[in-house]
Amino acid sequence: MGLNDSKSTSSEVMGRLLSLTKPYRRYWIMAVASALIGVGMSLLIPVLIGDAINYVVGPGDVDFAAILPVLAWMGAAILVSSLFQWLMTYCTNKLSFYSIRDLRLQAFGKLQKVPLKYIDSNSHGDLIQAMVDDVDRISDGLLQGFTQLFTGVVTILGTLLFMLSINVTIALVVVVLTPLSFFVASFISRRTYSKFKEQSAIRGELTGFVEEMLGNQKVVKTFCYEDRAVEKFSAMNEQLNQVGVMAQFYSSLTNPCTRFVNGVVYAAVGIIGAVSAVRGNLNVGQLNSFLIYANQYTKPFNEISGVITELQAALAAARRVFSVIDQETEPSDYGLAEQVRCDGTVDIENVAFSYVPERPLIENLNLNIRAGERVAVVGPTGCGKTTIINLLMRFYDVDRGAIRLNGVDVREMKRKTLRSMYGMVLQETWLFRGTVRDNIKYGREDATEEEMVAAAKAAYAHNFIKRLPEGYETMITEDGGNLSAGQKQLLCIARVMLTRPPMLILDEATSNIDTLTEIRVQKAFEKLMEGRTSFVVAHRLSTIQESDCILVMDAGHIIEQGTHEELLAKGGFYADLYQSQFAVSR
Structure with a gap:
């Protein structure tokens, strides 16, 4: 309403x-x-x-x-x-x-x-x-x-x-x-x-x-x-x-x-x-x-x-x-599980979802992800990549089916519990008016100075922060207006690295970073993703070639699934998509 x-x-x-x-x-x-x-x-x-x-x-x-x-x-x-x-x-x-x-x-x-x-x-x-x-x-x-x-x-x-x-x-x-x-x-x-x-x-x-x-x-x-x-x-x-x-x-x-x-x-x-x-x-x-x-x-x-x-x-x-x-609130979390063991196993069973009832988006989506796997999601615009992220984080509830972590339906656990299991870096950065320190510690206010600096270094943000007028005490204007797009993204990455969550969601997390820094940050992500289940939404296919599993989506359905080499060998939709990007870049 x-x-x-x-x-x-x-x-x-x-x-x-x-x-x-x-x-x-x-x-x-x-x-x-x-x-x-x-x-x-x-x-x-x-x-x-x-x-x-x-x-x-x-x-x-x-x-x-x-x-x-x-x-x-x-x-x-x-x-x-x-x-x-x-x-x-x-x-x-x-x-x-x-x-x-x-x-x-x-x-x-x-x-x-x-x-x-x-x-x-x-x-x-x-x-x-x-x-x-x-x-x-x-x-x-x-x-x-x-x-x-x-x-x-x-x-x-x-x-x-x-x-x-x-x-x-x-x-x-x-x-x-x-x-x-x-x-x-x-x-x-x-x-x-x-x-x-x-x-x-x-x-x-x-x-x-x-x-x-x-x-x-x-x-x-x-x-x-x-x-x-x-x-x-x-x-x-x-x-x-x-x-x-x-x-x-x-x-x-x-x-x-x-x-x-x-x-x-x-x-x-x-x-x-x-x-x-x-x-x-x-x-x-x-x-x-x-x-x-x-x-x-x-x-x-x-x-x-x-x-x-x-x-x-x-x-x-x-x-x-x-x-x-008077708006209806999200269903209450009262009585739901507050502590759930999470090893990174995710099962998506017969999931259907649409933002508008008369326009179905995702239908009969099934996926089984083992602990520690790195899953990339690719496909054309509007195919449902970001929607899967919304469902995993329970920003929206599925219309039919279930999403389970370690066998537990996400609707049976508190939202705070569920979302604390994920660290998410989006293509659209968000910083609030406050110091650099406050922004990095947004997800872990009790972190020590050493932990915060270590996270900034891991995200390759420490060097540019030290060059700011007041270092970590520099005030960031609304939505990071006094920083470049790349600097804002590095701070968002440092924020996630400080929380060290059991699972990661990366939605084109390095899209605004220069090539040299991107290579370094990708290495940092490699270390961060070790042993963690990771979901990577990618538009540049060159960034997801090392993924354990690549999901190719179209119109809300997974039309292909496999490793980079397997999908290229099939010569299907993914191969065409990859070759088209390669041809354009060349």
Whole structure:
């Protein structure tokens, strides 16, 4: 399922967001208590202002003895209100940030547990968008939402109580006009949400496209794709712009519309209050207090409607993040074998597999490999060479049949146990941002300095490492951008040599290395492969002539099997493939 395919309703998404706050109930309680006290003190101020006004009868006739204590109470109320408003903000910040931290951990943790098929079938840029930008949008929405919720609800209820205590009739007029604000906000928010959902999806596509273009700039420039990339980006950007403008248009209607309703409420209170004051039902101080309360009563509706934009964007982003969290994980390893004796015997029995059900790839694959054998897998592109590696490592599970190590089905052992038996060097190198030392020790963090240096020397990487500015402490940029392709591959080889696994998988492991270094590394591999079962995926047939067994694959089937000499003597597919390479190289 894609990131934009979730069928959850807005209320379900909001419910899940609120459930993230349950472990932090103490901040809920403190925030509510602070809101009650802080807003309560702020609502007491209009009453005090009204009393103060009543003590100012006219020019030269001010009751200073009575007004000074009122002013003192006002100062104390303002101080207490400010203190508890700060405490409420602190608690809501904690509540939001802790909840978002947990959400981000859930999402990243799920990405470590989903089947590789999910990662392969979704844009990496889209997943990054969900992990970073979407989570930030949720954080902004939650933070504003919590703050406005606490202060808004308490302010509305508090002002209603104070207004009812002053004059029931005018208070009822305010209550009758209140639904207008809810109607306006609801009408606009329904239209806003769909636009923000669409905007979030397009933003994910745009992020994925940028990630692809930046990550493959050499290919882009080689094929002179720059102008077309800009055109495609412009089209997507324009689509995002159009959707974003509509989303902002609908959301921007909220504030002026609710302010209009608030103006109507304020005007109604002023007119009816003035009439009541003329009739003697209200004094001047009470009328002033009522007008202040009417303004305070409508203000939360303004603030809450103003945050609808952030809230709708947060809900759309949360839907995408939850779609990641809701993905099915790989079947549990609970109860499976944690320790399995491994001498390198591998049996593949009647295995069938396909990435897409309607397009079979591997069918009825059978293979028996004895301990210590060196097996090479060759064949044309798309024949299933890399798929066999995926199945051996259990990145994907077979559809039918079984793969056994020492007679034990790989599905009966923990994935960690299975994968620790293999050392794998791929044609595509991967290094992370960190020191050279950290990258080599990635698979064995407890290795000693001597063991690490020995592995680097065995991979013929030690010499170039010592020439780096800080040797083994040199920082490698993202994906090894400050190293050559050959240097990156040597570090990957050193990483595997340090772990010294019982079995090896080499997928064109020396493809980016110069000829002289390749000869040396091949010798190092010879030593490393001694006594170890090894699978070598090869495109250059000259590198696998010493293999104990060569598997020739085509369309998911093993069509030939034997040593290099035996296959040449047959004069079949392998012989044609070998001669064609020889002819081209000559």
